[in-house]
Amino acid sequence: MAGGARDERSVADKLFAIADAFAAGEELTLSEVAARARLPLSTAHRLLGEWVEWGGLVRGDDGRYRLGMKLWRLGVRQPTARRLRSAALPYLEDLLESTREHVHLAVRDGLGAVYLERLSGRDAVPVISEVGSRLPLHATGVGLVLLAHAGEDVLHEVLASNPRKYLPNTLTEERELRIRLAEIRSLGLSQAVEELTRGAFSVAAPVRDASGEVVAAVSIIAHVERRGEPQFALGVRMAARGISTALGWRP
Amino acid sequence: MAGGARDERSVADKLFAIADAFAAGEELTLSEVAARARLPLSTAHRLLGEWVEWGGLVRGDDGRYRLGMKLWRLGVRQPTARRLRSAALPYLEDLLESTREHVHLAVRDGLGAVYLERLSGRDAVPVISEVGSRLPLHATGVGLVLLAHAGEDVLHEVLASNPRKYLPNTLTEERELRIRLAEIRSLGLSQAVEELTRGAFSVAAPVRDASGEVVAAVSIIAHVERRGEPQFALGVRMAARGISTALGWRP
DNA sequence: TGGGACGTTTCCACTGAGTGGAAGGATGCG
Protein backbone atom coordinates (compact mmCIF):
# COMPACT_ATOMS: atom_id res chain seq x y z
CA MET A 1 0.00 0.00 0.00
CA ALA A 2 0.98 3.59 -0.61
CA GLY A 3 1.66 4.75 2.89
CA GLY A 4 4.71 7.05 3.01
CA ALA A 5 5.54 10.45 1.52
CA ARG A 6 4.46 10.57 -2.09
CA ASP A 7 6.94 11.87 -4.65
CA GLU A 8 6.38 15.53 -5.51
CA ARG A 9 7.25 15.01 -9.14
CA SER A 10 4.75 14.43 -11.91
CA VAL A 11 4.76 11.32 -14.04
CA ALA A 12 6.37 13.30 -16.80
CA ASP A 13 9.19 14.44 -14.54
CA LYS A 14 9.84 10.85 -13.59
CA LEU A 15 9.97 9.76 -17.21
CA PHE A 16 12.35 12.60 -17.98
CA ALA A 17 14.49 11.72 -14.98
CA ILE A 18 14.84 8.27 -16.48
CA ALA A 19 15.83 9.73 -19.83
CA ASP A 20 18.40 11.91 -18.06
CA ALA A 21 19.85 8.85 -16.40
CA PHE A 22 20.86 7.72 -19.88
CA ALA A 23 22.34 11.04 -20.92
CA ALA A 24 25.83 9.62 -20.90
CA GLY A 25 24.82 6.83 -23.25
CA GLU A 26 25.69 4.07 -20.80
CA GLU A 27 23.83 0.81 -20.38
CA LEU A 28 22.15 0.67 -17.00
CA THR A 29 20.49 -1.96 -14.83
CA LEU A 30 17.12 -1.39 -13.22
CA SER A 31 18.69 -0.55 -9.88
CA GLU A 32 21.12 1.91 -11.42
CA VAL A 33 18.33 3.73 -13.20
CA ALA A 34 16.21 3.78 -10.06
CA ALA A 35 19.11 5.22 -8.09
CA ARG A 36 19.95 7.91 -10.65
CA ALA A 37 16.36 8.94 -11.16
CA ARG A 38 15.67 8.68 -7.42
CA LEU A 39 12.70 6.46 -7.92
CA PRO A 40 11.50 3.43 -5.98
CA LEU A 41 12.42 0.19 -7.74
CA SER A 42 8.86 -0.76 -8.51
CA THR A 43 8.10 2.62 -10.06
CA ALA A 44 11.30 2.64 -12.09
CA HIS A 45 10.52 -0.87 -13.24
CA ARG A 46 7.10 0.07 -14.52
CA LEU A 47 8.18 3.30 -16.20
CA LEU A 48 11.17 1.63 -17.84
CA GLY A 49 8.72 -0.90 -19.20
CA GLU A 50 6.74 1.91 -20.81
CA TRP A 51 9.86 3.40 -22.39
CA VAL A 52 10.80 0.01 -23.75
CA GLU A 53 7.33 -0.63 -25.12
CA TRP A 54 7.51 2.67 -26.94
CA GLY A 55 10.95 1.88 -28.32
CA GLY A 56 12.90 4.73 -26.76
CA LEU A 57 14.84 2.29 -24.64
CA VAL A 58 15.71 -1.31 -25.31
CA ARG A 59 16.47 -4.04 -22.90
CA GLY A 60 19.53 -6.12 -23.76
CA ASP A 61 19.93 -9.84 -23.23
CA ASP A 62 21.84 -9.09 -20.05
CA GLY A 63 18.84 -7.24 -18.63
CA ARG A 64 20.48 -3.84 -19.00
CA TYR A 65 18.61 -0.96 -20.55
CA ARG A 66 20.07 1.30 -23.19
CA LEU A 67 18.93 4.02 -25.55
CA GLY A 68 17.08 2.63 -28.54
CA MET A 69 17.09 3.47 -32.22
CA LYS A 70 13.83 5.38 -31.86
CA LEU A 71 15.42 8.01 -29.64
CA TRP A 72 18.40 8.18 -31.95
CA ARG A 73 16.16 8.76 -34.95
CA LEU A 74 14.14 11.35 -33.08
CA GLY A 75 17.29 13.18 -32.06
CA VAL A 76 18.98 13.32 -35.45
CA ARG A 77 15.89 14.99 -36.86
CA GLN A 78 16.30 17.98 -34.57
CA PRO A 79 15.88 20.78 -37.11
CA THR A 80 18.72 23.08 -36.06
CA ALA A 81 21.26 20.30 -35.89
CA ARG A 82 20.09 18.75 -39.12
CA ARG A 83 19.95 21.96 -41.10
CA LEU A 84 23.37 23.11 -39.96
CA ARG A 85 24.94 19.73 -40.35
CA SER A 86 23.75 19.16 -43.88
CA ALA A 87 24.71 22.67 -44.95
CA ALA A 88 28.11 22.34 -43.33
CA LEU A 89 29.23 18.80 -44.14
CA PRO A 90 30.70 19.42 -47.59
CA TYR A 91 32.73 22.36 -46.30
CA LEU A 92 33.87 20.45 -43.24
CA GLU A 93 34.97 17.61 -45.46
CA ASP A 94 37.00 19.94 -47.63
CA LEU A 95 38.57 21.37 -44.52
CA LEU A 96 39.42 17.90 -43.27
CA GLU A 97 40.91 16.95 -46.59
CA SER A 98 43.14 20.01 -46.75
CA THR A 99 44.35 19.83 -43.15
CA ARG A 100 43.92 16.25 -41.86
CA GLU A 101 43.26 17.62 -38.35
CA HIS A 102 40.11 17.94 -36.22
CA VAL A 103 37.29 19.87 -37.81
CA HIS A 104 34.42 21.00 -35.58
CA LEU A 105 30.98 22.49 -35.95
CA ALA A 106 29.35 23.75 -32.77
CA VAL A 107 26.36 25.75 -31.57
CA ARG A 108 25.74 27.52 -28.30
CA ASP A 109 23.41 25.87 -25.80
CA GLY A 110 23.19 27.90 -22.62
CA LEU A 111 26.73 28.35 -21.29
CA GLY A 112 28.21 25.56 -23.35
CA ALA A 113 29.33 24.92 -26.89
CA VAL A 114 27.65 21.76 -28.14
CA TYR A 115 29.54 19.89 -30.83
CA LEU A 116 27.24 19.08 -33.74
CA GLU A 117 29.91 17.46 -35.83
CA ARG A 118 33.50 16.42 -35.62
CA LEU A 119 35.59 15.02 -38.42
CA SER A 120 39.11 13.95 -37.61
CA GLY A 121 42.24 13.15 -39.50
CA ARG A 122 43.82 9.91 -38.42
CA ASP A 123 46.85 11.46 -36.70
CA ALA A 124 45.09 14.45 -35.18
CA VAL A 125 45.84 15.58 -31.60
CA PRO A 126 43.85 13.75 -28.93
CA VAL A 127 41.03 16.10 -27.85
CA ILE A 128 38.13 15.61 -25.48
CA SER A 129 35.38 17.00 -27.68
CA GLU A 130 33.05 14.53 -29.31
CA VAL A 131 29.75 14.82 -31.12
CA GLY A 132 27.06 15.68 -28.58
CA SER A 133 29.44 16.79 -25.88
CA ARG A 134 29.27 20.22 -24.35
CA LEU A 135 32.35 22.21 -23.48
CA PRO A 136 32.59 25.60 -21.74
CA LEU A 137 32.33 28.70 -23.92
CA HIS A 138 35.41 30.46 -22.50
CA ALA A 139 37.90 27.67 -23.11
CA THR A 140 37.33 26.59 -26.69
CA GLY A 141 37.77 28.25 -30.06
CA VAL A 142 34.17 27.69 -31.10
CA GLY A 143 32.97 28.68 -27.64
CA LEU A 144 34.73 32.04 -27.72
CA VAL A 145 33.40 32.79 -31.18
CA LEU A 146 29.88 31.97 -30.06
CA LEU A 147 30.36 33.99 -26.89
CA ALA A 148 31.71 36.94 -28.84
CA HIS A 149 28.47 37.10 -30.81
CA ALA A 150 26.07 36.32 -27.97
CA GLY A 151 24.41 38.91 -25.80
CA GLU A 152 26.06 40.77 -22.93
CA ASP A 153 23.89 38.71 -20.55
CA VAL A 154 25.56 35.48 -21.66
CA LEU A 155 29.00 36.91 -20.93
CA HIS A 156 27.77 37.96 -17.50
CA GLU A 157 26.53 34.48 -16.77
CA VAL A 158 29.82 32.97 -17.92
CA LEU A 159 31.79 35.29 -15.64
CA ALA A 160 29.40 34.58 -12.77
CA SER A 161 29.81 30.83 -13.24
CA ASN A 162 33.41 30.96 -12.04
CA PRO A 163 35.08 29.82 -15.27
CA ARG A 164 37.79 27.25 -14.83
CA LYS A 165 41.42 27.86 -15.86
CA TYR A 166 42.23 24.64 -17.68
CA LEU A 167 45.69 25.70 -18.82
CA PRO A 168 47.79 28.86 -18.27
CA ASN A 169 46.42 30.32 -21.51
CA THR A 170 42.76 29.87 -20.63
CA LEU A 171 41.10 33.27 -20.23
CA THR A 172 39.00 33.70 -17.12
CA GLU A 173 39.34 37.40 -16.18
CA GLU A 174 36.64 39.77 -17.38
CA ARG A 175 39.15 42.29 -18.76
CA GLU A 176 41.16 39.76 -20.78
CA LEU A 177 38.02 38.08 -22.02
CA ARG A 178 36.47 41.34 -23.20
CA ILE A 179 39.60 42.27 -25.13
CA ARG A 180 39.73 38.84 -26.68
CA LEU A 181 36.06 38.86 -27.65
CA ALA A 182 36.36 42.33 -29.23
CA GLU A 183 39.34 41.07 -31.21
CA ILE A 184 37.37 38.04 -32.38
CA ARG A 185 34.56 40.30 -33.50
CA SER A 186 36.83 42.64 -35.42
CA LEU A 187 38.96 39.92 -37.03
CA GLY A 188 36.03 37.59 -37.64
CA LEU A 189 38.30 34.84 -36.40
CA SER A 190 39.55 33.35 -33.14
CA GLN A 191 43.07 32.01 -32.87
CA ALA A 192 44.49 30.55 -29.69
CA VAL A 193 47.20 28.23 -28.43
CA GLU A 194 46.74 25.71 -25.65
CA GLU A 195 43.54 27.08 -24.16
CA LEU A 196 41.94 23.76 -23.37
CA THR A 197 44.20 21.08 -24.80
CA ARG A 198 47.96 20.84 -24.39
CA GLY A 199 49.89 20.62 -27.63
CA ALA A 200 47.02 22.02 -29.68
CA PHE A 201 46.04 25.34 -31.21
CA SER A 202 42.69 26.33 -32.58
CA VAL A 203 41.29 28.55 -35.29
CA ALA A 204 37.56 29.26 -35.26
CA ALA A 205 35.13 31.41 -37.23
CA PRO A 206 31.45 32.32 -36.97
CA VAL A 207 28.68 30.95 -39.19
CA ARG A 208 25.72 33.23 -39.92
CA ASP A 209 22.25 32.43 -41.14
CA ALA A 210 20.03 34.37 -43.53
CA SER A 211 19.18 36.92 -40.82
CA GLY A 212 22.87 37.70 -40.27
CA GLU A 213 22.85 36.27 -36.76
CA VAL A 214 25.72 34.02 -35.68
CA VAL A 215 24.19 30.56 -35.30
CA ALA A 216 27.24 28.30 -35.17
CA ALA A 217 31.01 28.21 -35.30
CA VAL A 218 33.55 26.17 -37.23
CA SER A 219 36.98 25.33 -35.92
CA ILE A 220 40.13 23.41 -36.50
CA ILE A 221 42.21 21.98 -33.68
CA ALA A 222 45.69 21.05 -34.82
CA HIS A 223 49.14 20.22 -33.53
CA VAL A 224 50.77 23.30 -32.13
CA GLU A 225 53.86 22.99 -34.32
CA ARG A 226 51.76 23.44 -37.48
CA ARG A 227 50.60 26.80 -36.16
CA GLY A 228 52.47 28.84 -38.77
CA GLU A 229 50.84 27.21 -41.79
CA PRO A 230 48.51 29.60 -43.57
CA GLN A 231 45.81 27.15 -44.72
CA PHE A 232 44.21 26.98 -41.28
CA ALA A 233 43.00 30.55 -40.91
CA LEU A 234 42.23 30.68 -44.60
CA GLY A 235 40.43 27.35 -44.68
CA VAL A 236 38.33 28.00 -41.58
CA ARG A 237 37.34 31.44 -42.82
CA MET A 238 36.34 30.07 -46.22
CA ALA A 239 34.42 27.17 -44.71
CA ALA A 240 32.52 29.48 -42.34
CA ARG A 241 31.72 31.79 -45.21
CA GLY A 242 30.64 28.90 -47.44
CA ILE A 243 28.34 27.46 -44.79
CA SER A 244 26.87 30.89 -44.09
CA THR A 245 26.14 31.35 -47.77
CA ALA A 246 24.55 27.90 -47.92
CA LEU A 247 22.31 29.02 -45.04
CA GLY A 248 21.17 32.02 -47.03
CA TRP A 249 23.48 34.68 -45.61
CA ARG A 250 24.30 37.58 -47.92
CA PRO A 251 27.19 39.83 -46.85
CA MET B 1 -14.97 19.02 -15.33
CA ALA B 2 -13.98 15.53 -16.40
CA GLY B 3 -17.29 14.20 -17.58
CA GLY B 4 -16.84 12.21 -20.81
CA ALA B 5 -14.95 9.07 -21.76
CA ARG B 6 -11.48 9.22 -20.29
CA ASP B 7 -8.54 8.39 -22.53
CA GLU B 8 -7.41 4.78 -22.18
CA ARG B 9 -3.76 5.72 -22.55
CA SER B 10 -1.39 6.29 -19.68
CA VAL B 11 0.41 9.58 -19.15
CA ALA B 12 3.53 8.01 -20.56
CA ASP B 13 1.75 6.97 -23.74
CA LYS B 14 0.52 10.50 -24.19
CA LEU B 15 4.00 11.92 -23.77
CA PHE B 16 5.34 9.42 -26.26
CA ALA B 17 2.53 10.24 -28.69
CA ILE B 18 3.70 13.83 -28.52
CA ALA B 19 7.28 12.78 -29.21
CA ASP B 20 6.07 10.73 -32.17
CA ALA B 21 4.28 13.76 -33.53
CA PHE B 22 7.72 15.31 -33.98
CA ALA B 23 9.27 12.26 -35.60
CA ALA B 24 9.53 14.04 -38.93
CA GLY B 25 11.45 16.90 -37.37
CA GLU B 26 8.86 19.51 -38.29
CA GLU B 27 7.87 22.53 -36.21
CA LEU B 28 4.31 22.18 -34.98
CA THR B 29 1.69 24.39 -33.39
CA LEU B 30 -0.24 23.34 -30.33
CA SER B 31 -3.29 22.35 -32.38
CA GLU B 32 -1.20 20.30 -34.79
CA VAL B 33 0.43 18.39 -31.97
CA ALA B 34 -2.93 17.83 -30.28
CA ALA B 35 -4.40 16.51 -33.52
CA ARG B 36 -1.47 14.19 -34.29
CA ALA B 37 -1.30 12.83 -30.77
CA ARG B 38 -5.10 12.69 -30.54
CA LEU B 39 -5.19 14.64 -27.32
CA PRO B 40 -7.56 17.34 -26.11
CA LEU B 41 -6.05 20.80 -26.49
CA SER B 42 -5.79 21.41 -22.79
CA THR B 43 -4.01 18.13 -22.17
CA ALA B 44 -1.64 18.65 -25.07
CA HIS B 45 -0.95 22.14 -23.83
CA ARG B 46 -0.01 20.96 -20.37
CA LEU B 47 2.11 18.03 -21.52
CA LEU B 48 3.94 20.15 -24.11
CA GLY B 49 4.72 22.52 -21.29
CA GLU B 50 6.37 19.70 -19.38
CA TRP B 51 8.46 18.68 -22.39
CA VAL B 52 9.56 22.27 -22.85
CA GLU B 53 10.43 22.66 -19.20
CA TRP B 54 12.60 19.58 -19.43
CA GLY B 55 14.30 20.83 -22.59
CA GLY B 56 13.27 18.08 -24.96
CA LEU B 57 11.17 20.50 -26.92
CA VAL B 58 11.56 24.23 -27.37
CA ARG B 59 9.00 26.80 -28.17
CA GLY B 60 9.97 29.24 -30.89
CA ASP B 61 9.09 32.94 -31.02
CA ASP B 62 6.26 32.09 -33.40
CA GLY B 63 4.70 29.81 -30.79
CA ARG B 64 5.62 26.66 -32.66
CA TYR B 65 7.24 23.76 -30.89
CA ARG B 66 10.25 21.90 -32.20
CA LEU B 67 12.71 19.29 -31.00
CA GLY B 68 15.31 20.73 -28.68
CA MET B 69 19.03 20.26 -28.28
CA LYS B 70 18.49 17.99 -25.28
CA LEU B 71 16.78 15.35 -27.37
CA TRP B 72 19.43 15.71 -30.02
CA ARG B 73 22.18 15.19 -27.47
CA LEU B 74 20.35 12.24 -25.96
CA GLY B 75 19.92 10.67 -29.37
CA VAL B 76 23.47 11.03 -30.61
CA ARG B 77 24.67 9.17 -27.54
CA GLN B 78 22.75 6.04 -28.49
CA PRO B 79 25.51 3.47 -28.01
CA THR B 80 25.06 1.39 -31.17
CA ALA B 81 24.89 4.40 -33.44
CA ARG B 82 27.78 6.12 -31.73
CA ARG B 83 30.07 3.10 -31.65
CA LEU B 84 29.46 2.23 -35.27
CA ARG B 85 29.66 5.80 -36.45
CA SER B 86 32.96 6.55 -34.78
CA ALA B 87 34.52 3.30 -35.93
CA ALA B 88 33.26 3.83 -39.45
CA LEU B 89 33.79 7.53 -40.13
CA PRO B 90 37.45 7.41 -41.19
CA TYR B 91 36.71 4.61 -43.65
CA LEU B 92 33.61 6.32 -44.97
CA GLU B 93 35.64 9.47 -45.51
CA ASP B 94 38.27 7.60 -47.47
CA LEU B 95 35.52 6.05 -49.55
CA LEU B 96 34.01 9.45 -50.21
CA GLU B 97 37.36 10.86 -51.19
CA SER B 98 38.09 8.09 -53.66
CA THR B 99 34.64 8.07 -55.28
CA ARG B 100 32.93 11.44 -54.65
CA GLU B 101 29.54 9.68 -54.58
CA HIS B 102 27.11 8.82 -51.76
CA VAL B 103 28.58 6.75 -48.96
CA HIS B 104 26.17 5.11 -46.51
CA LEU B 105 26.31 3.30 -43.21
CA ALA B 106 23.11 1.56 -42.11
CA VAL B 107 21.80 -0.87 -39.51
CA ARG B 108 18.69 -2.99 -39.47
CA ASP B 109 15.79 -1.86 -37.31
CA GLY B 110 12.83 -4.19 -37.68
CA LEU B 111 11.97 -4.37 -41.36
CA GLY B 112 13.88 -1.26 -42.30
CA ALA B 113 17.42 -0.16 -42.94
CA VAL B 114 18.14 2.90 -40.83
CA TYR B 115 20.81 5.22 -42.17
CA LEU B 116 23.34 6.05 -39.48
CA GLU B 117 25.53 8.15 -41.70
CA ARG B 118 25.62 9.54 -45.16
CA LEU B 119 28.46 11.42 -46.75
CA SER B 120 27.95 12.78 -50.23
CA GLY B 121 30.09 14.08 -53.01
CA ARG B 122 28.87 17.36 -54.39
CA ASP B 123 27.67 15.99 -57.75
CA ALA B 124 26.29 12.70 -56.47
CA VAL B 125 22.96 11.33 -57.77
CA PRO B 126 19.87 12.66 -55.96
CA VAL B 127 18.75 9.93 -53.55
CA ILE B 128 16.02 9.85 -50.92
CA SER B 129 18.04 8.38 -48.06
CA GLU B 130 19.12 10.75 -45.33
CA VAL B 131 20.58 10.28 -41.88
CA GLY B 132 17.86 8.89 -39.62
CA SER B 133 15.57 7.79 -42.41
CA ARG B 134 14.40 4.24 -42.74
CA LEU B 135 14.09 2.52 -46.07
CA PRO B 136 12.76 -0.97 -46.83
CA LEU B 137 15.21 -3.86 -46.61
CA HIS B 138 14.36 -5.40 -49.97
CA ALA B 139 14.94 -2.32 -52.10
CA THR B 140 18.30 -0.97 -51.01
CA GLY B 141 21.85 -2.24 -51.18
CA VAL B 142 22.42 -1.98 -47.45
CA GLY B 143 18.98 -3.42 -46.78
CA LEU B 144 19.62 -6.54 -48.85
CA VAL B 145 22.97 -7.10 -47.17
CA LEU B 146 21.37 -6.76 -43.74
CA LEU B 147 18.50 -9.02 -44.80
CA ALA B 148 20.90 -11.62 -46.18
CA HIS B 149 22.50 -11.90 -42.76
CA ALA B 150 19.35 -11.68 -40.66
CA GLY B 151 17.30 -14.65 -39.52
CA GLU B 152 14.86 -16.57 -41.69
CA ASP B 153 12.04 -15.00 -39.66
CA VAL B 154 12.97 -11.51 -40.86
CA LEU B 155 12.78 -12.64 -44.48
CA HIS B 156 9.37 -14.13 -43.78
CA GLU B 157 8.14 -10.90 -42.31
CA VAL B 158 9.47 -8.93 -45.27
CA LEU B 159 7.69 -11.22 -47.72
CA ALA B 160 4.52 -11.07 -45.65
CA SER B 161 4.62 -7.27 -45.62
CA ASN B 162 3.86 -7.12 -49.36
CA PRO B 163 7.12 -5.49 -50.46
CA ARG B 164 6.70 -2.72 -52.96
CA LYS B 165 8.20 -2.84 -56.48
CA TYR B 166 9.73 0.62 -56.75
CA LEU B 167 11.37 0.05 -60.12
CA PRO B 168 11.40 -2.89 -62.56
CA ASN B 169 14.61 -4.19 -60.97
CA THR B 170 13.27 -4.21 -57.40
CA LEU B 171 13.08 -7.79 -56.15
CA THR B 172 9.80 -8.75 -54.50
CA GLU B 173 9.30 -12.46 -55.30
CA GLU B 174 10.45 -14.99 -52.71
CA ARG B 175 12.37 -17.08 -55.25
CA GLU B 176 14.32 -14.16 -56.74
CA LEU B 177 15.02 -12.72 -53.35
CA ARG B 178 16.35 -15.99 -51.96
CA ILE B 179 18.70 -16.40 -54.91
CA ARG B 180 19.90 -12.84 -54.56
CA LEU B 181 20.45 -13.15 -50.80
CA ALA B 182 22.39 -16.41 -51.24
CA GLU B 183 24.55 -14.66 -53.81
CA ILE B 184 25.16 -11.75 -51.44
CA ARG B 185 26.21 -14.19 -48.72
CA SER B 186 28.60 -16.08 -50.96
CA LEU B 187 30.14 -13.00 -52.60
CA GLY B 188 30.17 -10.94 -49.41
CA LEU B 189 28.91 -8.09 -51.55
CA SER B 190 25.67 -6.80 -53.05
CA GLN B 191 25.64 -5.10 -56.43
CA ALA B 192 22.50 -3.82 -58.08
CA VAL B 193 21.32 -1.35 -60.68
CA GLU B 194 18.23 0.84 -60.32
CA GLU B 195 16.55 -1.03 -57.48
CA LEU B 196 15.22 2.02 -55.68
CA THR B 197 16.62 5.04 -57.50
CA ARG B 198 16.61 5.63 -61.23
CA GLY B 199 20.01 6.39 -62.70
CA ALA B 200 21.87 4.89 -59.76
CA PHE B 201 23.62 1.66 -58.93
CA SER B 202 24.71 0.44 -55.54
CA VAL B 203 27.48 -1.65 -54.04
CA ALA B 204 27.09 -2.76 -50.43
CA ALA B 205 28.99 -4.96 -48.00
CA PRO B 206 28.41 -6.29 -44.49
CA VAL B 207 30.15 -5.02 -41.35
CA ARG B 208 30.79 -7.52 -38.55
CA ASP B 209 31.51 -6.99 -34.90
CA ALA B 210 33.82 -8.92 -32.57
CA SER B 211 31.34 -11.80 -32.32
CA GLY B 212 31.31 -12.21 -36.10
CA GLU B 213 27.69 -11.15 -36.39
CA VAL B 214 26.68 -8.72 -39.15
CA VAL B 215 25.75 -5.48 -37.37
CA ALA B 216 25.74 -2.94 -40.17
CA ALA B 217 26.29 -2.43 -43.87
CA VAL B 218 28.26 0.05 -45.94
CA SER B 219 27.26 1.12 -49.41
CA ILE B 220 27.97 3.43 -52.26
CA ILE B 221 25.27 4.79 -54.53
CA ALA B 222 26.69 6.21 -57.72
CA HIS B 223 25.71 7.29 -61.23
CA VAL B 224 24.83 4.25 -63.30
CA GLU B 225 27.32 5.12 -66.04
CA ARG B 226 30.25 4.74 -63.62
CA ARG B 227 29.17 1.17 -62.95
CA GLY B 228 32.18 -0.40 -64.67
CA GLU B 229 34.81 1.33 -62.55
CA PRO B 230 36.56 -1.13 -60.25
CA GLN B 231 37.14 1.12 -57.23
CA PHE B 232 33.54 0.80 -56.04
CA ALA B 233 33.43 -2.91 -55.23
CA LEU B 234 37.00 -2.78 -54.02
CA GLY B 235 36.52 0.32 -51.90
CA VAL B 236 33.28 -0.82 -50.30
CA ARG B 237 34.77 -4.21 -49.48
CA MET B 238 37.86 -2.65 -47.95
CA ALA B 239 35.85 -0.12 -45.96
CA ALA B 240 33.54 -2.83 -44.60
CA ARG B 241 36.53 -4.94 -43.67
CA GLY B 242 38.31 -2.01 -42.06
CA ILE B 243 35.28 -1.06 -39.98
CA SER B 244 34.78 -4.68 -38.93
CA THR B 245 38.39 -4.87 -37.81
CA ALA B 246 37.98 -1.61 -35.89
CA LEU B 247 35.00 -3.22 -34.15
CA GLY B 248 37.14 -6.12 -33.03
CA TRP B 249 36.31 -8.63 -35.74
CA ARG B 250 38.99 -11.19 -36.53
CA PRO B 251 38.52 -13.19 -39.75
C1' DT C 1 23.53 -29.15 -1.50
C1' DG C 2 21.97 -25.53 1.15
C1' DG C 3 21.60 -20.86 2.54
C1' DG C 4 22.08 -16.14 2.16
C1' DA C 5 22.98 -11.92 -0.47
C1' DC C 6 21.38 -9.36 -4.13
C1' DG C 7 18.64 -7.94 -8.01
C1' DT C 8 14.13 -8.30 -10.29
C1' DT C 9 9.14 -8.83 -10.70
C1' DT C 10 4.46 -8.83 -9.07
C1' DC C 11 0.73 -7.45 -6.07
C1' DC C 12 -2.69 -4.36 -4.31
C1' DA C 13 -5.36 -0.78 -1.52
C1' DC C 14 -5.10 4.07 -1.09
C1' DT C 15 -5.42 8.77 -2.83
C1' DG C 16 -4.07 13.10 -5.09
C1' DA C 17 -2.32 13.89 -9.70
C1' DG C 18 -4.06 14.09 -14.03
C1' DT C 19 -7.98 15.00 -16.74
C1' DG C 20 -10.64 17.53 -20.31
C1' DG C 21 -14.94 20.39 -21.09
C1' DA C 22 -15.92 24.92 -20.91
C1' DA C 23 -15.08 29.68 -20.36
C1' DG C 24 -12.09 33.42 -21.10
C1' DG C 25 -8.20 35.83 -23.87
C1' DA C 26 -5.58 37.09 -27.74
C1' DT C 27 -5.00 37.85 -32.42
C1' DG C 28 -6.17 38.37 -37.22
C1' DC C 29 -9.12 39.22 -41.14
C1' DG C 30 -12.75 41.13 -44.07
Place this chain on the structure above:
DNA sequence: CGCATCCTTCCACTCAGTGGAAACGTCCCA
Protein backbone atom coordinates in the same frame (compact mmCIF):
# COMPACT_ATOMS: atom_id res chain seq x y z
C1' DC D 1 -16.73 45.85 -35.46
C1' DG D 2 -18.06 41.15 -35.47
C1' DC D 3 -16.67 36.65 -36.48
C1' DA D 4 -13.22 32.94 -36.78
C1' DT D 5 -9.19 30.75 -35.08
C1' DC D 6 -6.02 29.59 -31.95
C1' DC D 7 -4.13 29.62 -27.29
C1' DT D 8 -4.48 29.65 -22.13
C1' DT D 9 -6.54 28.97 -17.70
C1' DC D 10 -9.74 26.99 -14.48
C1' DC D 11 -11.63 23.45 -11.58
C1' DA D 12 -14.30 19.42 -9.56
C1' DC D 13 -14.33 14.60 -10.35
C1' DT D 14 -12.20 10.13 -10.34
C1' DC D 15 -9.26 6.44 -11.64
C1' DA D 16 -4.41 5.93 -12.96
C1' DG D 17 -0.33 5.89 -10.69
C1' DT D 18 1.99 4.83 -6.56
C1' DG D 19 5.45 2.37 -3.72
C1' DG D 20 6.04 -0.80 0.39
C1' DA D 21 6.22 -5.43 0.89
C1' DA D 22 6.42 -10.07 -0.40
C1' DA D 23 7.49 -13.52 -3.81
C1' DC D 24 10.68 -14.97 -7.13
C1' DG D 25 15.40 -15.89 -9.56
C1' DT D 26 20.11 -16.20 -9.75
C1' DC D 27 24.67 -16.38 -8.35
C1' DC D 28 28.34 -17.49 -5.16
C1' DC D 29 30.65 -19.73 -1.58
C1' DA D 30 31.14 -23.11 2.03
